[in-house]
Amino acid sequence: MPHFLDFEKPLAALEGQIEELRRLSDNGDLNIAEEVGKLEDKVDRQLRQTYGKLSAWQKVQVARHPARPKCGDYVSGLITEFVPLAGDRLYAEDNALVAGMGRYHGRPVIVLGQEKGNDTESRIHHNFGMARPEGYRKAQRLMDLANRFDLPILSFVDTSGAYPGVGAEERGQSEAIARAIQASLGLQVPFVSVIIGEGGSGGAVAIATANTVLMMEHAVYSVISPEGCASILWRDGARAQDAAEALKITAQDLAELKLIDGIVAEPLGGAHREPDVAVGAVDAALNEALRAMDGMDGPALQAQRREKFLNLGSAGLA
Amino acid sequence: MSWLNEFVRPKIRALVGKKDVPDNLWHKCPACEQMLFHRELSDNLHVCHACGHHLRLAAKERMGFLFDGGEFTRVEFQSVTPDPLKFRDSKRYTDRLKDAQSKSGEKEAIVVGHGTIGGQGAVIAAFDFGFMGGSMGQAVGEGLLAAAREAVTRNAALIAIPASGGARMQEGMLSLIQMPRTVLAVEQVREAGLPYIVILTDPTTGGVSASFAMLGDIQIAEPGATIGFAGKRVIKDTIREELPEGFQTAESLREHGMVDMVVPRGEMQATIARVLNLLREGRGASVETPIALAAPDAASGMAPDSAHGD
Ligand SMILES: [Zn+2]
Numbered sequence: 220m221p222h223f224l225d226f227e228k229p230l231a232a233l234e235g236q237i238e239e240l241r242r243l244s245d246n247g248d249l250n251i252a253e254e255v256g257k258l259e260d261k262v263d264r265q266l267r268q269t270y271g272k273l274s275a276w277q278k279v280q281v282a283r284h285p286a287r288p289k290c291g292d293y294v295s296g297l298i299t300e301f302v303p304l305a306g307d308r309l310y311a312e313d314n315a316l317v318a319g320m321g322r323y324h325g326r327p328v329i330v331l332g333q334e335k336g337n338d339t340e341s342r343i344h345h346n347f348g349m350a351r352p353e354g355y356r357k358a359q360r361l362m363d364l365a366n367r368f369d370l371p372i373l374s375f376v377d378t379s380g381a382y383p384g385v386g387a388e389e390r391g392q393s394e395a396i397a398r399a400i401q402a403s404l405g406l407q408v409p410f411v412s413v414i415i416g417e418g419g420s421g422g423a424v425a426i427a428t429a430n431t432v433l434m435m436e437h438a439v440y441s442v443i444s445p446e447g448c449a450s451i452l453w454r455d456g457a458r459a460q461d462a463a464e465a466l467k468i469t470a471q472d473l474a475e476l477k478l479i480d481g482i483v484a485e486p487l488g489g490a491h492r493e494p495d496v497a498v499g500a501v502d503a504a505l506n507e508a509l510r511a512m513d514g515m516d517g518p519a520l521q522a523q524r525r526e527k528f529l530n531l532g533s534a535g536l537a
Numbered sequence: 538m539s540w541l542n543e544f545v546r547p548k549i550r551a552l553v554g555k556k557d558v559p560d561n562l563w564h565k566c567p568a569c570e571q572m573l574f575h576r577e578l579s580d581n582l583h584v585c586h587a588c589g590h591h592l593r594l595a596a597k598e599r600m601g602f603l604f605d606g607g608e609f610t611r612v613e614f615q616s617v618t619p620d621p622l623k624f625r626d627s628k629r630y631t632d633r634l635k636d637a638q639s640k641s642g643e644k645e646a647i648v649v650g651h652g653t654i655g656g657q658g659a660v661i662a663a664f665d666f667g668f669m670g671g672s673m674g675q676a677v678g679e680g681l682l683a684a685a686r687e688a689v690t691r692n693a694a695l696i697a698i699p700a701s702g703g704a705r706m707q708e709g710m711l712s713l714i715q716m717p718r719t720v721l722a723v724e725q726v727r728e729a730g731l732p733y734i735v736i737l738t739d740p741t742t743g744g745v746s747a748s749f750a751m752l753g754d755i756q757i758a759e760p761g762a763t764i765g766f767a768g769k770r771v772i773k774d775t776i777r778e779e780l781p782e783g784f785q786t787a788e789s790l791r792e793h794g795m796v797d798m799v800v801p802r803g804e805m806q807a808t809i810a811r812v813l814n815l816l817r818e819g820r821g822a823s824v825e826t827p828i829a830l831a832a833p834d835a836a837s838g839m840a841p842d843s844a845h846g847d
Contacts (some may be wrong), residue, residue, distance in 0.1 A: 236806070267620075305777070310810075326835075369714070381747075381766065381767070381768075383767030383768075383771045383775045385772065385781060386771060387766075388765050388766060388772065388784070388785060389784075389789070389793045390793070391751070391794075391795050392747070392765075393746035393750070393751045393765065394747075394751040396748050396766070396796060397720065397749070397750070397752050398748035400720045401723070401752060403717070403722055403723065404717060404721060406722070420704075421713070421743070421744050421748075421766070423714050424713060424714070424717065428717045440710060441709070441713075442704045442706060442710055443704070443711055446678040449838070451629060452626035452627065452706060452707075453626055461626075462626075465624050465626065466622075466709045466710075467709045468648075476621070476710065476711065477715060509701050523719055528714065528718055529682070529721060531576065531718065
């Protein structure tokens with residue numbers, strides 16, 4: 220049973236009809252086939268209409284869609300010979316932050332990403348994609364590994380934020396994130412990040428301080444969740460829609476503010492409708508981003524990344 | 538409620554008339570509720586006489602008691618577009634900014650100054666919590682980058698004094714990217730071989746704590762300061778349990794290995810001076826010659842190298 224978002228409800232009705240008709244048309248009735256075709260066109264038009272002008276809040280829903288491809292889908296679709304690597308060597312393994320090495324189009328790479336999981340069991344296993352300090356320290360460890368063995372880094376960002384827990388705080392969540400950013404800025408290898416779903420605040424930046432930061436067409440990237448912002452600034456969590464608009468969290472807004480380097484187009488109706496197509500689109504964008512850095516040496520890569528962040532948002536400089 | 542508030546204050550008001558006594562003559566200690574007279578309070582570096590609570594302090598006052606002789610020169614930094622997102626919640630962001638500016642007398646939530654501490658050149662970048670909760674937006678990022686540049690140019694130490702709830706939401710992602718930008722500021726100071734000291738004050742949370750504020754060569758915290766990443770309410774809502782006593786305080790961070798020391802405000806200047814002197818002298822220090830051991834060497838008149846002679 221597919222999951223329909225609130226604003227997709229009209230589609231749900233249409234697709235229900237199509238399914239019904241298909242069941243009836245087992246005997247190859249031409250009239251029914253024609254009717255199905257018409258309905259499919261209608262679905263297509265509606266998708267184009269709805270998804271062509273999603274509001275920021277609707278994009279938040281799409282970015283959090285349970286069937287949206289997750290970090291693991293990109294890893295299994297794009298990385299061969301994947302070797303998961305675990306542990307921060309200090310305290311624990313963090314299953315929210317997936318890490319490992321493998322080959323991307325033949326070239327060895329280090330992979331980082333937050334995994335939200337796709338059913339109750341895996342969601343709990345991955346702590347809903349909310350990493351603890353250990354996850355960020357594991358990321359630092361692998362960044363160091365990448366640097367020493369000259370391996371490009373790919374990161375798949377998808378988190379509502381770093382985990383807000385007592386132990387996480389006591390073990391230095393802030394410090395772990397700060398050091399991950401510091402390690403990112405010290406890298407002498409190509410580093411490409413893709414915000415595949417939710418880019419939630421500091422917990423996302425920790426693995427997204429990259430040479431090239433790409434965003435999926437309907438992903439969001441924000442300093443705070445719209446709900447959190449609404450409850451603080453509007454003193455009313457129900458104003459999340461207004462907060463989502465005001466915060467400018469969509470790929471389109473962030474590209475305009477020059478805070479991201481590119482947008483990856485999603486299949487019609489969002490990545491959750493055709494996960495394979497979405498993975499393919501990310502593949503093409505990643506490949507292009509990496510190729511653009513071929514021939515750049517370590518110091519040049521580091522300098523490019525630093526210059527970029529120094530100048531980021533300078534459009535806003537008076 | 539203390540007797541001062543109940544009794545003395547109305548009496549003084551009756552004597553001199555309400556308008557002549559500005560409200561800020563008396564401050565109530567947020568910890569013990571003692572009423573504190575403003576002059577005594579500022580003489581005591583805004584630490585409560587009664588309970589030792591460290592009250593929040595404006596950036597320029599911090600500079601006043603940290604720099605030698607209270608002397609410092611302000612470092613100006615590049616101004617930014619005041620409201621890049623045209624943000625509006627219950628109020629316009631531009632109005633909030635104007636309010637904060639007229640209330641604090643500062644242009645932004647950070648003040649940068651240079652001077653000396655214990656004779657060592659230092660640049661201080663201090664936050665004003667009173668300015669929109671010390672939140673970090675583009676201007677604060679520029680302030681930290683300017684402070685780092687100034688430190689490198691002057692071959693001086695950088696001292697960051699955060700007092701901030703975190704990112705400036707009204708600047709959206711432009712505020713979040715100040716995390717890597719301020720880390721870059723720290724990197725520039727490190728790469729120049731200069732000391733970077735952080736004094737964590739109440740409160741240091743969110744994106745500020747998860748960037749430049751946790752990267753000091755020496756991490757110092759003021760007593761009782763709240764320091765953490767996630768807000769207490771968010772954590773409580775997530776774990777649905779009471780938080781342990783002393784959670785996210787300076788003292789608990791020291792216990793968990795996240796800061797080097799918790800230093801009362803009254804000892805801060807001397808502590809920073811000592812740390813800077815130790816770090817900056819390095820191996821270039823003029824080593825005092827221990828008298829007992831020095832005597833034979835001096836008597837024989839041997840060149841230091843001759844010990845390796847054959
Ligand atoms: Zn007190």
